[in-house]
Amino acid sequence: MIEIKDLAKTFAYDKKEAKKKKGKTVTDPREGEGVFHAVKDVSFSCNAGEVLGLLGPNGAGKTTTLRMLSTALQPTSGQILINGHDVTKEPRYAQKQIGFLSGKTGLYHRLSVRENVAYFGRMHGLSRQQINERIEKIFTMLDMHSFAGKRADDLSTGMMQRASIARAVIHEPEVLVFDEPTTGLDVISAKTVLDFIQSYKGSEMSVIFSTHHLHEVEKLCDRVCLIDLGETKFFGPTEEFAASTESGSLYDAFLASVNNKEVA
Amino acid sequence: MWLVYKKELLEILRDKKTLIFSILLPTLIFPVLFFAIGKFTASKTEEAENKEIKVAFVNAVTLPGFADLFTREKGFIKVELESDDYKSAILDKKVDYIFEVPEGVNLPADSKKQEVLKVYSKESTRLDQIMGQRVDEVVDAFNNTQRMELGRNFNLTTDNVKAFNKPILIEENNFASQREKTGEFAGPLLAYLLIALAVSGAMYPALELGVGEKERGTLETLLLTPMSKGQIVMAKFGVIFTASFFTVVVTLLSYLFWVWIFSFAFEPSGVAADADSLTGKQSGGGLDFLSNISSLDLLLVAVLLVPLTSIFASIMLSASIYAKNMKEAQAYMSPIFMIGFMPVIVAFVPGMELNMKTAMIPVTNVALAMKDLIKGTVDYGLITILLISTAVLAGGLLYWTTVFFKKEKVLFRS
Structure with missing residues (x-):
């Protein structure tokens, strides 16, 4: 179970950036005096067995929120709880409980798929036997045995993404965070990822799924959280969000809820 | 870690x-x-050190022994010039060095004064310089014989000549180890x-x-x-x-x-x-x-x-x-x-x-x-x-x- 309450993250501009911004008309309401409020007020929760869709336009603050959840960034204020444990106070606990996958998180190109996955298993303190057993299970689930010995730099995009999923779940985390995992994937590879997420529905895992593909949200997510300009604009059941417009379409609901002006 | x-x-x-x-x-x-x-x-250095150097002499009869010193030295060959065009002869590599003895020049031991010879060559590369050093060594040897001869003509002993040649000789005693x-x-x-x-x-x-x-x-x-x-x-x-x-x-x-x-x-x-x-x-x-x-x-x-x-x-x-x-x-x-x-x-x-x-x-x-x-x-x-x-x-x-x-x-x- 994940609970995020009144989360905020502010970045201070460095001297060069501050000088560049000085005197210019402020186009983004998140810009402050020498600072940028990337996340101003975000709150949501995700229960065990639930898939939560994290929506929002580019630059809304989704990735910053997820980076705070994964302990890579420290929140300026607010609270993130995983099973009641405060992430900022117990980062090691959080790191053990979270499996994180984004389009940006990569693999070590000169290690084989198996070596990559095993390495992260070791980093999470698993024994060799545990690693072997879990690799066997995950590789079967994701149909990865045929390229398990291949070096990561020889993999196709789809293979790479499956290997990244295996890397993210090797330590059997209770919270899975997928940050735009199907971006750049072909239909078949994307389906593999989506099927994998689907398989966790109803399990003991909490899954946060950030995406721009609304059809994926419609298919997978029990609830959605819409973030725009660093704030939660909607948090609730997917059907309720879609029903907020006359057409009942998630697409229309999304467009109606977000600031349509692109911020510079 | x-x-x-x-x-x-x-x-x-x-x-x-x-x-x-x-x-x-x-x-x-x-x-x-x-x-x-x-x-x-x-x-390449070895090649320059062993290369046969072609030397020509013009009017060298007034300096007996000078040309002979070169011909006696290993690695030198005396050649005859076909024309007065020294530059072409050198650039066409028919000859490497041309020594011209101007009119009136005699052996210094006889004239008891410094004589000036002209030498023509083309020294542009490091290898040319190595060959030039070999030529200088022969000229130095000729100068040495003339120096001794001059000494005798002026009734000087070998030590007197050495003193004229190098008034102070430093004998080094360096305590620094190799x-x-x-x-x-x-x-x-x-x-x-x-x-x-x-x-x-x-x-x-x-x-x-x-x-x-x-x-x-x-x-x-x-x-x-x-x-x-x-x-x-x-x-x-x-x-x-x-x-x-x-x-x-x-x-x-x-x-x-x-x-x-x-x-x-x-x-x-x-x-x-x-x-x-x-x-x-x-x-x-x-x-x-x-x-x-x-x-x-x-x-x-x-x-x-x-x-x-x-x-x-x-x-x-x-x-x-x-x-x-x-x-x-x-x-x-x-x-x-x-x-x-x-x-x-x-x-x-x-x-x-x-x-x-x-x-x-x-x-x-x-x-x-x-x-x-x-x-x-x-x-x-x-x-x-x-x-x-x-x-x-x-x-x-x-x-x-x-x-x-x-x-x-x-x-x-x-």
């Missing part, structure tokens, strides 16, 4: 570029190229080599483990594991340090190996002599010179590299982590290399020596100490001070790198 260290090292070793730049290039390709160039230079004299030259060379290798050896792994990880997205993955940032930095630093130190040690060993091999393979006048000239020994290869240096001194040279390599590993890792991309990181590396090398150049400015003050100057102190260790004139007390000051700096920089690595602004700089 050990887990990250082993993984990073494995990745570095699996990288063909690392193997080529850190191992193959300094251990095999550079020495072979170095010795091949040495061999080529030596053979090791000191050779070390004065070889020490800086070794320091340059080792420090350059240490810096360049750290550069590629630093780029790979810092900005390389950032670009591939593996750094963010690594940060999400239960490993602390401090441990991650230490592991990365360890790999860069290992790679740098390994490059230095392997290159040195390969250099010694190749010197040994080439000492056997070639005549002393050839490549081995060139290799010897680097270490200042007349025969027996560079290993003979090194045999004069105690194991403790050699060990200290290696020990000095530990804090030095740490300094560069920390600076380069910080720059690499700070950079947004590989291009930016590479732009930082060249100034680091240049600035890092300045203190080495300063160390070899005449008058610079290892003392209490210079022992505190980073990099300069190591270069000076290496020179003194090779020369055998080192003050071991100063080495201790140097090691402490450099280790403190290296430790400080490593701590700073760790702090730097923990900054969100640095890790997620975009």
